[in-house]
Amino acid sequence: MLIHSIVSPDLLLSVPEGPIRSLHPWGSGWLEGYERGGQFCIQRIISTNPADYLNPTLAPGQMMPYK
Amino acid sequence: MDKEKTNDDSVLDEEEELREQVLENGSVTLRKAKHVIHCLCIIGQVEGHYILPPQNKTTKYEHVIPQLVAIEQDSQIEGLLIILNTVGGDVEAGLAIAELISGMKKPTVSLVLGGGHSIGVPLACSSRQSFIAPSATMTIHPVRMNGLVLGVPQTLSYFDKMQERIVRFVVDNSGIDPEEFRKLMMNTGELVMDVGTVLDGEAAVDCGLIDHLGGLHEAIDCLYSMIEEREGDEHADPQHRQS
Numbered sequence: 001m002l003i004h005s006i007v008s009p010d011l012l013l014s015v016p017e018g019p020i021r022s023l024h025p026w027g028s029g030w031l032e033g034y035e036r037g038g039q040f041c042i043q044r045i046i047s048t049n050p051a052d053y054l055n056p057t058l059a060p061g062q063m064m065p066y067k
Numbered sequence: 068m069d070k071e072k073t074n075d076d077s078v079l080d081e082e083e084e085l086r087e088q089v090l091e092n093g094s095v096t097l098r099k100a101k102h103v104i105h106c107l108c109i110i111g112q113v114e115g116h117y118i119l120p121p122q123n124k125t126t127k128y129e130h131v132i133p134q135l136v137a138i139e140q141d142s143q144i145e146g147l148l149i150i151l152n153t154v155g156g157d158v159e160a161g162l163a164i165a166e167l168i169s170g171m172k173k174p175t176v177s178l179v180l181g182g183g184h185s186i187g188v189p190l191a192c193s194s195r196q197s198f199i200a201p202s203a204t205m206t207i208h209p210v211r212m213n214g215l216v217l218g219v220p221q222t223l224s225y226f227d228k229m230q231e232r233i234v235r236f237v238v239d240n241s242g243i244d245p246e247e248f249r250k251l252m253m254n255t256g257e258l259v260m261d262v263g264t265v266l267d268g269e270a271a272v273d274c275g276l277i278d279h280l281g282g283l284h285e286a287i288d289c290l291y292s293m294i295e296e297r298e299g300d301e302h303a304d305p306q307h308r309q310s
Contacts, residue, residue, distance in 0.1 A: 001116065001157060007154050
């Protein structure tokens, strides 16, 4: 593969170990995160509603129960 | 009552469509403004024939290529705004997307925010007008390859050919001189761990790589004026619309 990137190929193609992320629908978007201790740990928000980004309960790292 | 319910349903459908568009393609079609424009974001790594490991945020060519065809075909979409914040990626995928954008008839404007590095350079140049934020940077450097590399002269010749594809596209689609671009690409006096040059917004405009220094409103204003100019041409010559 021909690469033209400022990221080194070693870093670009390395496979990290970590929990499998999933998406959950929320309001006008999605929450991306992974399962931790039976709860959903938020990693990031994908939303068209700016208010979602100001909602402290949706901040990255927050836990929420699975619905 | 029924009509009201139908309207609600259509609003919900539109919201759902918007949500899907942002999630799947990192793009959005804005229909509630002066002109209907499609905003395409090219972010992270440009992913091509090989799927990159999951820690990379990627823009996938199989998502972008059909979108560009759909934008060109959609009679409601009047223009395309491309927002770039990319670290580069696959050469073939980047050039394929760049060639598609440069071949579009509809008005296109690109805006580099944060970074438009490596294969992001031809992507930034591919639109009719390009903008870069003053704080954004663009890294110009030689291509790399992963996998088995044979230590033979043909390898270097192959690299040279691959690089020349990028140089040719950038030179054809921007105001930079080919010798100047090659010089920036092979500069050994700037990067610690690599060969090449980092240009900030002003330097990218000064060397002719990018057309204008500016932000979102300058880019949108430019796109609107290109749309209006095109509309004017179509009214003056109705045959133009069909061609």
